[in-house]
Amino acid sequence: MSANVNPVDADRSRAFSPFLAPDEHKRLQEFIGFESQPVPGFAEELRSLARRYVDDGDSLKLRAICLLVADLFEQGWQVTTKGGNISFAPPGLVRADTESVDDIKSRVRQALQAARRRQLAEPSVRKFFERCERRRVRVNGRPSSIVDLIDDGSQLAADLARINALPVTERDAALAGVVDPVIEVCEAGLRCTDTGLPLIDVWRYFRHTWAHEYRSIPGRQMMVLIRNAARPNRPIMGIGMLASPVMRLATRDNWIGWLRESAEERIVSGEWCPKVFCKAIWQRIEASIADIRWDDLVTPTEILNPTEAVVMRLEQRAAGAAFAREVELRAHFETYREEGDDMRPHRGTFKTANAETDWQAASEDLLFVRKRAEGMAKLLFAKQVFRTARLRRSPATALPLLFASRDGRRALDIVLTEFRKAGLSSEVADVSICGAVQPYNELLSGKLVALLLASQEVRDAYERRYGGQISVIASQMAGRPIVKSANLRIVTTTSLYGVGSSQYNRLTLRAKEHPGLPFDLKWGTIGKSLTGGFGTLHLGAETAHALRSMAFARHDARRVNNRFGEGTSPRLRQIREGLDALGLKSDTILHHATPRIFYGCELSPGSRTALLGLGGGGHFAASSVDIAAAWRRRWLSKRIAREETLSAMRNLGPISIRASLHADADGQFLLPIETI
Template structure:
C-alpha cells in the first residue's frame, strides 16, 4: 500500500383553445432557482473484518486529501484487478475516487461506514450562476481529461487529424474546421454594407445544411467516415464521450457556403427517458395535468373521452389475449377477469424465477462463466415466430399484467358511461380512486406510444469553433426542429418491426417514426443561454407557419437519477460486483425486461457493496427541462386530440430566420469578430491535446 495514500482521508466538501401559460400547459420561467440543501446519505459496506482492516490501511480519515488523491485511489484499485477477494475494495476505491472528483462530501463514522453528500448547487448565496457553471464544468472535465489521455482515444484523434487519401480524397478532420480569422474578415466587410444588403451577403457566407451520420457513409470533402467526424468534435465537449443505449441519430451541421463545408455544430437525437415528470406534466400524460388542461378548456369532453377510449382499444389490440381471456371478457370485462389475469401474471413470474435459477445452476455446473438467459427472439429476422415468442414466460407475465390493467380501465370507463355521457363520466373519473387509476393507465399508454416513435431527446447539441462565437448553438437547436431532421428520423427508424411490441402482440408490429416533439435537459441546472428565449415567431419570419419555440417546461430542484457522475471503470467494477453475487437474476439480461441491463447491473453492484443504490445514482444536481414542438398541436397529437400531420419548417427557412434574428446583430460586435479571429483548427486541436499540467501538446504536422 502506498504510504502517502494511507495518510490521507475523505473528509471534504469541496386545435382547441391555446394552452394556458402554466406549469402543465405552457412554458415556465427558467430564472435562477433557489435550491434546498442536500442531506447526507449513509452506508456501511458489506466487508469482512479483514477487508475493513485493509480499507483502513488504504484510507485514513483524519487529515485533508491532497491533489491527485482520486488518481491514487484509481491506481490502487487497479492493483486489485487480479485479486478476486479484493473486488469489493476495488469497487469502493473507484467509487470514492469518482465522488471525490465530482465534489461530493464523504466522511466516516466510528462504525467504519461512510456518509455521502452530493454537492447539488447549494454552495452559498455568494455563488453566481457563472460560478456554478464553472464548478460543475470542472468536475465533468476531470473524467474527460482521463478519457483524452487513453491510448486508444489519442490514436483516434491523431489518425483523423492526419491528412491522407481516403476513398480517393486527400483530407483530414482539421480541413473541416473553419478559419476564424478569414471568417471574421468576411463578416467585417458585410457589416460595412448597407443594412438592406447584409442579409443576402450573409446568406452567401453562412448557408447551414444538415448531414446525418450513418454507418458506411463518408464525407465528400475529406473521405473520412461521417461517424468519425462526429466523434472527433464530440470529444471537444465538456464531459466525456459515452455511448448510450437505444436510438441514436448523429447530426452534423455544415456550412455549404465555405470551402470543404466546415462543421458548424453537432447534435444527437436519442431515445427519450421513459418517465420524466416535468415533460409528462407539460404534455398532459399525468392525471393531475390532464385534469388541469381539461378544466381550463383546452379540450372538449367529447374529444378527450373519445381519445381516451380509442387509446384504450388500440392498446388492448396490441396485446395477444386469445390464451388469456375470451372475446366476451375483452368486450365487457369484469373485476373477476382482472383478478384472474393478475393471478396468471404472478404465476408466470414465479415460473420464470424458477427457470432462471435452473439456468444459473446449469451454467455454473459447466464451470465456465455464466451466460445470460436469452429469449427465443434476439433480433428482427426473416421468419421470426412472434406467436411462439409471446409464449415466453417473460412475455406471458407482461401480457397478463398489461391486459389486467387495461381491462380494469375499460371496466371503469364502461361503468362511468364514458362514451355516452363524457362530461359527467370525466368528472367522476377525476374524483374517484378507481377513476384516477383507470385514467393513469390509459395516459401511460399515450406516453408509451409517444415515446416509442414520436418524441426524442436531444442529448448533444451545440456549436464548434469558430462558429460558437456566432451563436450557432442556437442555430443547431432550431435546426433539430426542421422538416429535414423529421424526414431523416422517419427514414432511419420508420417501418421497423418492434421486437418487444411484436412479442407482446404475437405478430409483427411496425412502429411509425413521426417525430413531433423533442426535449432536452440543462447541463448545469441553472438555466441555459442556448435555450432561454429561443423563439422564432411566425409573424416575424417568412416561411414559418407556426412559432418555433424552445422553452423551459419544468424544473427538478432535487436532481434526478443517472450515471453521468460515475466513470466507465467504476461502472465496470460495479457490474462485476453484480455478476459476482450468486443470484439467478444476475444472468438475466433481456431486451424487454425493463430497466436497461447496464443501469440495473450498476444498481445491483451498489447493493452488493451494501450501498442503497438510489443514494449514489440520485445525483442531486437540479435540472431544468426544455421542450420544442416540431409541428403545430404536437402535444395535443400526443394525446390523440390532434392529427399532428403538419409540416415543420425547412432548414433554409430556419437558417434565414436565424441570420435575421441573431447573426446580423452579432457581426456588428467588434469583440465577437476579435474572438472569432482567434479560433480555428489550432484552437480545436489545442483543446484536445492538452497535457495534465494544462500545456498544449499538438500531434505531428497533419500535412
C-alpha cells in the first residue's frame, strides 16, 4: 500500500520490519504491498482478511498487522511497504497552507467517525438504541422514550425569539423562564423521573452522538447530565464526565508546581516562601513514609536515620519481589494454557475491600512487596539527603544547595512526585467528556457544561461519591485500611483537535460583572504540546484484542492484569506490549503526533498552592445557580439575538440526533421518519 508522503511529514515516517518468517513476509506483501492508491473499502477488506486467521503462531502476527494497518490507514496515516518493511507516517496537524482551523477539525473529526460508525453498527449498540427509543409506559402511567429528552429546536427558537422583543429590563427574568440549567449526577440504580430510563443509559445514549466512539475507562468516572428545568420533560442540554486524571502530564504538573523546574522558578521569584515550602516538603516525606507498611522492610532506627546501605537493601528487595512475581505470572499462564481455558487476569490473593479485609496479608502480595520496597527506598533516600542538607534548620541555605546538586535534585523530584500522587488520588479530576446536545449546541451550552463541572454542586457530588471510601491501593501499601477524602480542587482537560477549542476560549466569568459569584471563575490554557502525545484513541477494540494476544504469546504470561496497583492505563500498556511483540517500537504508533492544548480550572482561589501544602484553596466553589445566571447574561442573551443562531436551531432536535445515530456511511437515515 502506498500514499504520497507530504514533504512536511517525511521526517515523521516510521518504519518497522515485523517478526515474520520469509514465507509470511511474502504473504504480507501480497496483502498490502501494492503501489497504487488503495481502493475505497480497503480498510474493511483488511479487517475481513484478518478475521480469517486464528490467534496462534504467525497467523496471529498477520492478523494483528492487518488490523493495525487498517486502523491507521482509516485514521489518515500514510502507510507504505518496501523490502519487507512497513513505514507509517501520522497525519499530523497541518497538511496544507490553505487548510483553515475548521478544515483541520473537520479532517480529524472524519477520521474519528470511521471507528464511531463501526461501533454504531454493532448489534449490541443497535439493541441499546432500540431499547431507549422504544415508547412504553415506564413512569407516570404514560408512554415515554428517550426521544422525549431531546428538545424541539424549532419551538425553543420561537420562545427565545419572543424574548428578543421584550424590553431590556424584562429579558433576564424571561430568559431564566425558558432556560434554567440544573445538574443531575448519574448514579447506578437511579432513573430519570420524566421517562423512567436509567440515568446512566440516558448519558450513554447522548454520548454516542459525539465525534469519536464511546469507550469505558478505568478508574473514577462521574457522569453528569445538564438539563433544562424550564422545559417539558427537562430536556438534556449537555453532558460531562469527570474521570481519574492522567498520572504523568508535564504541562499540568508544571502549571501546578509539581515539577522541580517550576518549583525552583516559584522559589526564586518569591512566589513561594522557602521556609513554608521546606516545612511542606518535610511533612510530605513523613506522611508518605507513614503511609507505607515498613515493619518487614526496615527498623525504626533506619526510618529515623536512613543510610545508603538501607536504601540499597530496599532496592534489592524490590528487584527480588519483581522477579518472583514474573515467575508467578508465568506459572499462572501455563496453568490456563494446559487446561485450554481463556487467559484470565492474575488478581493475586486480594479479593474485595470491606471491613473484614486482612490488609496486612494483602500488603504481602508480591506486587505490593515490590511497590512498598521501591517506595520506601526512594523516600528514605530523599530523607537522608534532606537531613544532610539541614533542610529543617536552614531552609534558605539548604534549598539552593538541593537545586544545584544531583542528589538534591533527585530528592526534590521524589518529594514533588509524592505531592502529585496525593493530589491526583483525590483532589484533581480530568474532564474527559464535556459538551452540548442539539439544539443547545447553538446556544454555547458547551461553555455552560464546562463551567458547571467546576460548581459546588459537582464538588459535593464528587465528595459523596468518592469520599470515605477505602482506597484499595493505599490500603495494600499501608497494610491497614486507608480512607481518603475527595476534596476536588482542580479540573483539567485536553483539546481533541490540537488547534484550540472554541468551547474553552475566553471562558471566564468575573465576579465584579456577575453578582453572586464569590470569585472569578476561569478555564484557561495551561500549556501546549506541539509534538503530540501518546494514546490509543486511533486503535480499535479488535486491534487491541489482537495485540493483547500477541503480548500473551511473547511473554508466556499476562503481565497486564487490570488490577489495582499494577499501573495506570491497562489498555495502553497491553497495546504497547503487543506492538513490541510485533517488532515495532510501540512509541512509533502510540505517539499520535497530533498537538494538544491543555486547559485547567481552579474551583476556588489558591487551589494549586493547596496541592503542595502551602495553604490556600477555599472550601467553597461557585454555585450552579450563580454560574447559570452569569452564563445567561454573558453568552446566552447575546447568542439569541443572532438570527443565524435561531435559524440553525430550527433544524435541530429529535430528527437530527436520531439521524446522527441511525445514518449509514453515506449519511442516509436508516429508519422511517414516522418512527420519531
